[in-house]
Amino acid sequence: MVKRNNFHASIITLFPELFPGTLDVSIFKRAQKEGLFSLETINLRQFGLGKQKMVDDTPAGGGSGMVLRADVLANAIDQSTKDNDKRRRILLSPRGKKFTQKMAHELSKSEGVILICARFEGVDERIIKKRNLEEISIGDYVLAGGEVAAMAMLEAIVRLIPGVLGSDLSAINESFENNLLEYPQYTRPQIFEGQKIPNVLLEGNHQKIEKWRNEQSKKLTLSRRPDLIANKE
Ligand code: SAH
Secondary structure, rough: OOOOOOOEEEEEEEOOOHHHHHHHHHHHHHHHOOOOOEEEEEEHHHHOEOOOOOOOOOOOOOOOOEOOOOHHHHHHHHHOOOOOOOOOEEEEEEEEEOOOOHHHHHHHHHHHHHOOOOOOOOOOHHHHEEEEEEEEOOOOEEEEEEEEHHHHHHHHHOOOOOOOOOHHHHHHHOOOHHHHHOOOOOOOOOEOOEEOOOHOOOOHHHOOOOOOOOHHHHHHHHHHOOOHHHOOO
16 A cells, blocks of 8 residues: 655645646546645735735836735745645746756655745745745746746656556656656557567567666667766765
């Protein structure tokens, strides 16, 4: 019997209607039904100031765009989380530490996560220290907001929670596990537009298949992502 944890994600966003998005289909739908994970959105707008519910203001020192106010974000965080909440508080940010499969594994074993999706030019710097936020980036490019990044992180995390994937073995041989990319996969038909499935995969010798897959993984990783092998811990 696999150990089941109930992972709870709280997402602070100006666009709650974007969720659950991809987190409500396929394996994720079933996982939610089975109580393996749950998700709530907190609408940042409800913490806005004045009649207009303002959440942002112009950058100190000038420059383009708008900046999310620290006081508004602080209220959203304080009022939507309990004092004894031990979940990591993550601010989606292109300046952050890069999200990896390793981090996805760590988070999948935790009680959950609080994800803060910014928009515009980002957030007032002071909130980061004052509310102990970890800045995390999903890659070296700039999105318009943190929502897609939050969804990407949650997909990667939730599929690793025991019981979410059809077979827990599915996650073991995947890309980035052991710092390797996955070997090539094939299925029927045996011949597609003149191309055959490699013979070794059809002969039923499992030792040979494993050896072939391992070699292919190493070859692919060396040619496409030598940095993964260099970073191996
Ligand atoms: N001016 C900022 C970019 C703001 S983009 C800068 O140059 O660093 C608006 C928001 O989208 C960000 O605050 C963040 O929440 C989200 N975002 C954009 N790119 C992201 C990325 N690569 N990873 C995670 N979040 C991102």
